[in-house]
Amino acid sequence: MPITVNSQTHELPDDPRVSLLDFLRGDLGLNGTKKGCDHGQCGACTVIVNGMRINSCLSLAALHDGDAVTTIEGLGTPADPSALQLAFVEHDGFQCGYCTPGQICSATAMMDEIANGWPSDASDDLTGKIEFSGEEIRERMSGNLCRCGAYSNIVKAIEAVREAQS
DSSP states (O other): OEEEETTEEEEOOSOTTOBHHHIIIIITOOTTSOOSSSSSSSOTTEEEETTEEEEGGGSBGGGGTTOEEEOHHHHOOSSSOOHHHHHHHHTTOOSSOSSHHHHHHHHHHHHHHHHTTOOOTTOSOSSSOOOOOHHHHHHHTTTSOOTTOOHHHHHHHHHHHHHHHO
16 A cells, blocks of 8 residues: 655555554654644644645554655755745744644645635635635644744744745
């Protein structure tokens, strides 16, 4: 059973009980995705699967046969970081950095959600154009916790990338 992770094809583990998080970290050595609470409450394990963000600790690897998974390592490298990775550095959107990979994966997918017109609880109109706002960012990023409290800088980093793209 193949899975594509960061544009490379891999075989899924034989054990159907292995979480996607443990497969990424243990089998593939992709340690950017963090194990925080291991209960889907903190968002440190957020990855992008087929364009949608998920908590990889809550998903079995066996369920992702044929899927395309993007981890923090697939978004950019130290030599060629993504716009969001640069913005997190420029706006001090991290302190200890533990939650940062999940925050950046979540923000990447969140920006696509807004661009595609997917409403959130903060959206004024469920069928109209979604406005990119601080309130939308905070609502959509609420599943990613930062114990250091860098939330305002995370929002500034996301807004800076959005402004640069506009």
